[in-house]
Amino acid sequence: MSERPKTLPPTLRDKQRYIAFQVIGERAFKKDEIKRAIWDASLKTLGELGTAKAKVWFIKFDEKSQTGILRCDRKYVEEMRFALTMLTQINGSKAIVRTLGVSGTIRRLKMKFLKDFGWK
Amino acid sequence: MSERPKTLPPTLRDKQRYIAFQVIGERAFKKDEIKRAIWDASLKTLGELGTAKAKVWFIKFDEKSQTGILRCDRKYVEEMRFALTMLTQINGSKAIVRTLGVSGTIRRLKMKFLKDFGWK
Amino acid sequence: MIELDVRDEKAYELAKEWYDDVVFTKKLVLDRSPDYGKLKAELKELREKYGKVALLLITKKPSLIREVKNKHLKALIYVQGGNLRINRFALESKVDALISPELGRKDSGLDHILARLAAKNNVAIGFSLAPLLRANPYERANILKFMMRNWRLIEKYKAPRFLTTSAENMWEIRAPRDLMSLGIALGMDIPQAKASLSFYPEGILGRLEK
Amino acid sequence: MIELDVRDEKAYELAKEWYDDVVFTKKLVLDRSPDYGKLKAELKELREKYGKVALLLITKKPSLIREVKNKHLKALIYVQGGNLRINRFALESKVDALISPELGRKDSGLDHILARLAAKNNVAIGFSLAPLLRANPYERANILKFMMRNWRLIEKYKAPRFLTTSAENMWEIRAPRDLMSLGIALGMDIPQAKASLSFYPEGILGRLEK
Numbered sequence: 001m002s003e004r005p006k007t008l009p010p011t012l013r014d015k016q017r018y019i020a021f022q023v024i025g026e027r028a029f030k031k032d033e034i035k036r037a038i039w040d041a042s043l044k045t046l047g048e049l050g051t052a053k054a055k056v057w058f059i060k061f062d063e064k065s066q067t068g069i070l071r072c073d074r075k076y077v078e079e080m081r082f083a084l085t086m087l088t089q090i091n092g093s094k095a096i097v098r099t100l101g102v103s104g105t106i107r108r109l110k111m112k113f114l115k116d117f118g119w120k
Numbered sequence: 121m122s123e124r125p126k127t128l129p130p131t132l133r134d135k136q137r138y139i140a141f142q143v144i145g146e147r148a149f150k151k152d153e154i155k156r157a158i159w160d161a162s163l164k165t166l167g168e169l170g171t172a173k174a175k176v177w178f179i180k181f182d183e184k185s186q187t188g189i190l191r192c193d194r195k196y197v198e199e200m201r202f203a204l205t206m207l208t209q210i211n212g213s214k215a216i217v218r219t220l221g222v223s224g225t226i227r228r229l230k231m232k233f234l235k236d237f238g239w240k
Numbered sequence: 241m242i243e244l245d246v247r248d249e250k251a252y253e254l255a256k257e258w259y260d261d262v263v264f265t266k267k268l269v270l271d272r273s274p275d276y277g278k279l280k281a282e283l284k285e286l287r288e289k290y291g292k293v294a295l296l297l298i299t300k301k302p303s304l305i306r307e308v309k310n311k312h313l314k315a316l317i318y319v320q321g322g323n324l325r326i327n328r329f330a331l332e333s334k335v336d337a338l339i340s341p342e343l344g345r346k347d348s349g350l351d352h353i354l355a356r357l358a359a360k361n362n363v364a365i366g367f368s369l370a371p372l373l374r375a376n377p378y379e380r381a382n383i384l385k386f387m388m389r390n391w392r393l394i395e396k397y398k399a400p401r402f403l404t405t406s407a408e409n410m411w412e413i414r415a416p417r418d419l420m421s422l423g424i425a426l427g428m429d430i431p432q433a434k435a436s437l438s439f440y441p442e443g444i445l446g447r448l449e450k
Numbered sequence: 451m452i453e454l455d456v457r458d459e460k461a462y463e464l465a466k467e468w469y470d471d472v473v474f475t476k477k478l479v480l481d482r483s484p485d486y487g488k489l490k491a492e493l494k495e496l497r498e499k500y501g502k503v504a505l506l507l508i509t510k511k512p513s514l515i516r517e518v519k520n521k522h523l524k525a526l527i528y529v530q531g532g533n534l535r536i537n538r539f540a541l542e543s544k545v546d547a548l549i550s551p552e553l554g555r556k557d558s559g560l561d562h563i564l565a566r567l568a569a570k571n572n573v574a575i576g577f578s579l580a581p582l583l584r585a586n587p588y589e590r591a592n593i594l595k596f597m598m599r600n601w602r603l604i605e606k607y608k609a610p611r612f613l614t615t616s617a618e619n620m621w622e623i624r625a626p627r628d629l630m631s632l633g634i635a636l637g638m639d640i641p642q643a644k645a646s647l648s649f650y651p652e653g654i655l656g657r658l659e660k
Contacts, residue, residue, distance in 0.1 A: 003534040005561035012562060012606060014599075043587050044377065047167030049202065049635055052594035081421035082169065085414050086380070088373050098258075098415040123324040125351035132352060132396060134389075163377050164587065169425055172384035201631040205624050206590070208583050218468075218625040 014055055015074040019102050020113040021084065023066045025095035031061045031068075037090040038070055041097075045083035046076075054080055059106065065117040069106060077102055134175055135194040139222050140233040141204065143186045145215035151181045157210040158190055161217075165203035166196075174200055179226065185237035189226060197222055241416035242441035245294065245318065245339060245366060245404040252290060254413045255405075261445065263316065264290035265406075268308075270299040276311055283315050292448060294318050296339065302329035309333055316448060318366065321349050331357040336444055339366035339406060342386035350390050358399035364444055365394050367436070368406035369414060369422050384425070391426040400443060403436040451626035452651035455504065455528065455549065455576060455614040462500060464623045465615075471655065473526060474500035475616075478518075480509040486521055493525050502658060504528050506549065512539035519543055526658060528576065531559050541567040546654055549576035549616060552596035560600050568609035574654055575604050577646070578616035579624060579632050594635070601636040610653060613646040 007013075023029055029037075035058040042051040054076035061068035072080045084097040101113035110119045127133075143149055149157075155178040162171040174196035181188035192200045204217040221233035230239045243259045246252045247267060255262040264286055268274065286293045294316035297305055302325055309317050319330035321341035327349055330338045338358065341349030350358075350365070358365055367387055372380055394401045403423045407413045416437055423433035453469045456462045457477060465472040474496060478484065496503045504526035507515055512535055519527050529540035531551035537559050540548045548568065551559030560568075560575075568575055577597055582590050604611045613633045617623045626647055633643030 005534065005557055006563055008562055012602065039588055043591065045167050045169050047165050047170050048587050048590040048594060049165050049199065050167045050170055051591035052598060055595055078421050078424045079169065081418055082425045085418040085421050086372065088411065094411045096411060096414065099418055125324065125347055126353055128352055132392065159378055163381065168377050168380040168384060171381035172388060175385055198631050198634045201628055202635045205628040205631050206582065208621065214621045216621060216624065219628055
């Protein structure tokens, strides 16, 4: 059993935000391509240090609707948005990432921004 | 004649710092290799946005003593130092970049940190 | 939200989905006086198709800027920045906008004198995303650095400004909230970024109706 | 300034040029009790050559940590972090240092309970540069993220800590002021980074003389 550290008390916990995004591309993209693209975009625009501070994390990508969710530190939402704005292609195919909205919980994010994309 | 913008009034000017550094490597490096390595190190660790904010600029490299000078924004000296610390090779050869000191002017930098490396 | 500089039909269609208003920009590379009759006809056609139209002058000859401007072509007049003499002349000629003063330069293409002139003559400075999208990492860092400096100058002297993609194909279009992140990366706060896509562009569009 | 964890002869020579004091670390991978006679002889030899010596235990078996510690081998006892049970046991066994608790993990390898334990039992947490130097960009970002979290925990609970390269060859050595920039990148201010290379290491070296 791989033990995990206890959840930290609130004051020590990272303040995270969830970002809903839509991918418009030359073709449909797979989950793994998107996950890779998000990390590469962050490393390219924010660098290793910026990516560490942004605490970017790929959460989910619905291939049918080409929409997904990523998580990052509350203080770095704009930097992450800029990194996605500067992204021009995913795995060799032209693409635009459009952010749909930001929220403190996945539940509220889905309700406010991902409903019309078929998310439950 | 390629015109240049006027020098900005002091309050609008960038606050820069000069960093003296020494390169210890498997072989001696050329000026252009060092210039490239500094940019690559900054882009890798700080990203495109971090590098723009750091305003990194290669000034000079003395191939004989393998020491040189770079310039960056005063607020990003530590980030630049970290980017150089994270650098492991230059143009394929193992190398360590050691910062010798920081100063507001090239003159004082040379006097305080580069004298024993033969800089006038 | 308003996109003031879109230069391709498919890009325009996508922008119309995401923006309330979009200006179609026709690029005009000039080294001598153009055939104004033909130009007016073309602009008329573009107005019928896109409504709001801008003419982007790309030239090394300052005199052509004033000449085109005085023709009252019922289109916004933008000048492509990058050459310092052209940058200055565009500001002196009170064109509607100087786009990317730093384009292709080893400096930001503006100083405090030119920024003050832009404010006095009410010439908007366009901060474009497309040149960044096309650039390699090294160039991106430099262009961003110069754009940051130009933002500081524009803000200090309160010159009009706007954010735009200057998209030349649909893949260079970005949604408004994402384009705002460019402004914020340059140093704008959120209200300033918003105003660069609404308040200031509205001011410029107002000139079209006159 | 003091380098507490250098694991190679040539690296040690370079470190001696740049640091006032350097500890030579012998790596000991254990899956069962070692031959203590042989180990003591080796450590004696290393002490003659390098003066200050540390033993880095790399094991999956917590019981071996206490066993080695109770042998009083006249060397600092470090434990290589990365396995949560080993991390905890090292802290409970009051070894001298737990190095890189996040090594190879998908989390930072510490929580507030363990951080408090490190402070209570005076076990130093080692923040190593070498694993970062060896990692690819993706891994570097993650390791840095975990190290940042561990720094926040260590600072909050005032546990002892130090910066080190944990160099396994000369190319992983960095000068003190540059190593400090790692600490600052993790969130330390300059005095804290300095103390992580002087005050805290001095406290640990003090245990050697006893």
